[in-house]
Amino acid sequence: xxxxxxxxxxxxxxxxxxxxxxxxxxxxxxxxxxxxxxxxxxxxxxxxxxxxxxxxxxxxxxxxxxxxxxxxxxxxxxxxxxxxxxxxxxxxxxxxxxxxxxxxxxxxxxxxxxxxxxxxxxxxxxxxxxxxxxxxxxxxxxxxxxxxxxxxxxxxxxxxxxxxxxxxxxxxxxxxxxxxxxxxxxxxxxxxxxxxxxxxxxxxxxxxxxxxxxxxxxxxxxxxxxxxxxxxxxxxxxxxxxxxxxxxxxxxxxxxxxxxxxxxxxxxxxxxxxxxxxxxxxxxxxxxxxxxxxxxxxxxxxxxxxxxxxxxxxxxxxxxxxxxxxxxxxxxxxxxxxxxxxxxxxxxxxxxxxxxxxxxxxxxxxxxxxxxxxxxxxxxxxxxxxxxxxxxxx
Amino acid sequence: xxxxxxxxxxxxxxxxxxxxxxxxxxxxxxxxxxxxxxxxxxxxxxxxxxxxxxxxxxxxxxxxxxxxxxxxxxxxxxxxxxxxxxxxxxxxxxxxxxxxxxxxxxxxxxxxxxxxxxxxxxxxxxxxxxxxxxxxxxxxxxxxxxxxxxxxxxxxxxxxxxxxxxxxxxxxxxxxxxxxxxxxxxxxxxxxxxxxxxxxxxxxxxxxxxxxxxxxxxxxxxxxxxxxxxxxxxxxxxxxxxxxxxxxxxxxxxxxxxxxxxxxxxxxxxxxxxxxxxxxxxxxxxxxxxxxxxxxxxxxxxxxxxxxxxxxxxxxxxxxxxxxxxxxxxxxxxxxxxxxxxxxxxxxxxxxxxxxxxxxxxxxxxxxxxx
Numbered sequence: 022x023x024x025x026x027x028x029x030x031x032x033x034x035x036x037x038x039x040x041x042x043x044x045x046x047x048x049x050x051x052x053x054x055x056x057x058x059x060x061x062x063x064x065x066x067x068x069x070x071x072x073x074x075x076x077x078x079x080x081x082x083x084x085x086x087x088x089x090x091x092x093x094x095x096x097x098x099x100x101x102x103x104x105x106x107x108x109x110x111x112x113x114x115x116x117x118x119x120x121x122x123x124x125x126x127x128x129x130x131x132x133x134x135x136x137x138x139x140x141x142x143x144x145x146x147x148x149x150x151x152x153x154x155x156x157x158x159x160x161x162x163x164x165x166x167x168x169x170x171x172x173x174x175x176x177x178x179x180x181x182x183x184x185x186x187x188x189x190x191x192x193x194x195x196x197x198x199x200x201x202x203x204x205x206x207x208x209x210x211x212x213x214x215x216x217x218x219x220x221x222x223x224x225x226x227x228x229x230x231x232x233x234x235x236x237x238x239x240x241x242x243x244x245x246x247x248x249x250x251x252x253x254x255x256x257x258x259x260x261x262x263x264x265x266x267x268x269x270x271x272x273x274x275x276x277x278x279x280x281x282x283x284x285x286x287x288x289x290x291x292x293x294x295x296x297x298x299x300x301x302x303x304x305x306x307x308x309x310x311x312x313x314x315x316x317x318x319x320x321x322x323x324x325x326x327x328x329x330x331x332x333x334x335x336x337x338x339x340x341x342x343x344x345x346x347x348x349x350x351x352x353x354x355x356x357x358x359x360x361x362x363x364x365x366x367x368x369x370x371x372x373x374x375x376x377x378x379x380x381x382x383x384x385x386x387x388x389x390x391x392x393x394x395x396x397x398x399x400x401x402x403x404x405x406x407x408x409x410x411x412x413x414x415x
Numbered sequence: 416x417x418x419x420x421x422x423x424x425x426x427x428x429x430x431x432x433x434x435x436x437x438x439x440x441x442x443x444x445x446x447x448x449x450x451x452x453x454x455x456x457x458x459x460x461x462x463x464x465x466x467x468x469x470x471x472x473x474x475x476x477x478x479x480x481x482x483x484x485x486x487x488x489x490x491x492x493x494x495x496x497x498x499x500x501x502x503x504x505x506x507x508x509x510x511x512x513x514x515x516x517x518x519x520x521x522x523x524x525x526x527x528x529x530x531x532x533x534x535x536x537x538x539x540x541x542x543x544x545x546x547x548x549x550x551x552x553x554x555x556x557x558x559x560x561x562x563x564x565x566x567x568x569x570x571x572x573x574x575x576x577x578x579x580x581x582x583x584x585x586x587x588x589x590x591x592x593x594x595x596x597x598x599x600x601x602x603x604x605x606x607x608x609x610x611x612x613x614x615x616x617x618x619x620x621x622x623x624x625x626x627x628x629x630x631x632x633x634x635x636x637x638x639x640x641x642x643x644x645x646x647x648x649x650x651x652x653x654x655x656x657x658x659x660x661x662x663x664x665x666x667x668x669x670x671x672x673x674x675x676x677x678x679x680x681x682x683x684x685x686x687x688x689x690x691x692x693x694x695x696x697x698x699x700x701x702x703x704x705x706x707x708x709x710x711x712x713x714x715x716x717x718x719x720x721x722x723x724x725x726x727x728x729x730x731x732x733x734x735x736x737x738x739x740x741x742x743x744x745x746x747x748x749x750x751x752x753x754x755x756x757x758x759x760x761x762x763x764x765x766x767x768x769x770x771x772x773x774x775x776x777x778x779x780x781x782x783x784x785x786x
Binding site: 059060061099100285293294299300301302304306307308309310311312313314316318319320321322323324325333337338339 | 446447448449486487670671676680685686687688690692693694695696697698699700701702704705706707708709710711712714723724
């Protein structure tokens with residue numbers, strides 16, 4: 022055990038316990054942060070890589086829902102450079118204590134239950150993250166802002182269109198970016214600054230508020246509902262940190278599909294290739310992809326380990342997939358190790374890991390209006406076999 | 416029954432010409448994302464060889480960069496290690512005149528390691544082999560040394576360093592170097608299994624008498640003297656021998672054949688390599704890609720046919736690449752035309768340039784060049 026004299030300036034606590042029920046069958050067997058994304062990633066790779074790229078080398082990941090796959094994926098943190106002698110990545114499930122044992126009751130309670138973990142590093146600042154957003158962000162800049170403002174709690178915000186603001190937690194700010202009001206999904210939004218679910222706290226303050234919150238009768242132990250409002254009513258110094266890059270909550274099937282399509286779209290500013298800000302992922306040693314003579318691939322992302330003999334248009338194909346001759350994949354996201362048999366047609370779909378779409382089967386339907394925002398995305402759950410010739414429309 | 420692994424990283428650098436000017440033959444890029452050494456190293460790890468020494472002579476910076484601490488091959492464990500064994504700056508000699516002399520510099524490694532047997536390999540022969548089967552054959556045969564060999568395929572051309580063997584009931588009855596002994600002869604794969612203590616004795620005895628080649632000085636002369644018994648272990652899987660630029664060029668494309676691919680990249684015996692964390696490859700709307708091996712991190716806007724693209728290659732709009740190997744990080748400019756070429760790492764082919772080689776004489780563009 023290291024002594025407390027070695028301390029970290031800032032550590033991150035990543036909330037990965039949520040079930041992600043809006044992702045339906047995709048999270049039946051998997052925690053949301055472990056859901057595959059973008060060909061070779063999982064959602065959690067984004068916040069984890071952000072931490073590493075921002076110089077944060079200590080991350081606690083709080084899990085409780087279907088943690089097996091996530092634990093396996095994180096391992097010792099080596100793929101992200103988080104296999105440190107002091108610090109590094111730690112998976113933190115709820116555990117029995119001498120007096121009582123309980124699940125994580127809410128986002129704030131999850132960190133409350135891990136106060137001893139945080140204290141070991143004696144940090145000045147604690148960054149609270151969630152495991153269901155796709156974005157690339159340098160938290161070091163946010164920390165600099167936090168220090169400059171003398172803030173006690175800084176919340177990263179994103180400008181959203183006014184008509185969408187009522188779907189988000191909205192921060193109402195003064196001209197100096199200080200927050201005077203927080204409204205969760207306001208009917209009549211006064212600002213367009215939506216919370217990204219990225220919070221930076223002074224640990225001494227957060228620690229006290231977590232303890233107080235735990236002893237508050239009727240609290241739901243949630244950051245958005247309880248802790249932030251309490252900080253505001255106590256007139257603590259809260260600031261909104263403006264982020265203007267790409268950010269997407271991939272909490273629904275529609276948004277998960279959109280975020281994958283965004284990777285293909287040239288106009289969307291999410292750059293996976295930036296060598297100075299890489300997104301790291303666990304790698305499974307697959308050979309290069311084989312693109313056969315019969316293949317036709319356009320406007321798509323294809324990851325290593327695939328064998329493509331069919332047609333792929335405007336789609337994201339993950340590691341280890343096989344697209345047989347005559348198969349067609351359009352406007353879809355195919356997760357790792359799935360096989361699309363000869364002559365099968367997949368459109369506007371998300372196909373999970375280790376599926377087999379039988380020969381001549383048809384999955385998904387072309388929307389009547391391809392420009393419509395809301396699409397009917399067909400989802401096939403993990404390890405499923407769609408029989409030859411079967412037709413699946415939702 | 417355990418083995419220690421020895422890998423010779425650059426005994427046969429010369430035939431690769433310009434491609435090994437700035438790297439060892441062991442670090443020759445192969446198959447889109449691999450280096451030669453990945454295959455033999457993965458084979459050893461998959462065969463439970465847990466202590467591996469890599470003998471290097473010169474140009475080994477790129478090799479060391481590739482191997483790192485060995486973690487990609489699970490060789491950074493308390494009970495499994497990777498040792499890079501460069502020549503001592505002082506001592507008997509600075510550069511190696513043969514593999515026995517190279518082993519002489521590795522003698523402290525061989526003394527310190529515990530397993531009873533040693534598997535020694537070059538890196539130019541690509542295959543997916545389980546050395547445990549070869550060891551079993553070695554022990555059962557009671558021979559002094561086992562030479563791992565294979566039958567040859569149609570386009571095989573005997574190389575001057577090839578060990579050619581004929582065997583009866585697995586025991587070698589004729590032996591030659593660089594000369595075919597007839598249709599039934601097998602050809603060595605540059606892989607041997609030998610008792611560790613015997614090997615140490617051989618190294619000490621031969622090097623002290625100015626004899627440096629394991630094959631020519633030890634195997635061949637001892638065989639002629641009838642003082643040793645050699646076991647021939649025939650490997651039946653796919654074998655890709657990379658003797659020179661032409662065979663390297665041909666073999667690269669063989670990886671696209673389903674039967675070759677299935678035999679080399681087995682699910683239960685994975686070939687591992689260094690991870691580079693590239694993004695998936697993007698195929699633009701204008702791209703036409705046929706019969707290719709493509710690694711991650713590429714961006715394809717032009718036409719690519721019957722070619723191998725390594726990681727991070729960019730093919731601009733209107734560019735046409737055919738029958739070529741394009742290595743990591745190279746950039747093919749707009750409307751450039753490349754046919755029968757080996758484009759080494761980080762090359763920039765500018766707009767409109769045309770480069771054409773021939774099937775047996777691919778044009779080679781050196782690392783980092785701008786054309």
